[in-house]
Amino acid sequence: MNIKNRKSNIELLRIFACIGVIMLHFMGGGV
Numbered sequence: 001m002n003i004k005n006r007k008s009n010i011e012l013l014r015i016f017a018c019i020g021v022i023m024l025h026f027m028g029g030g031v
């Protein structure tokens with residue numbers, strides 16, 4: 001159960017990183 005939770009946490013972190021990169025791309029190249 002703990003391992004599953006940790007894996008889910010890593011996936012969530014990955015998604016947040018992807019969103020951050022997209023936001024940075026829009027802020028930097030959207031102007």
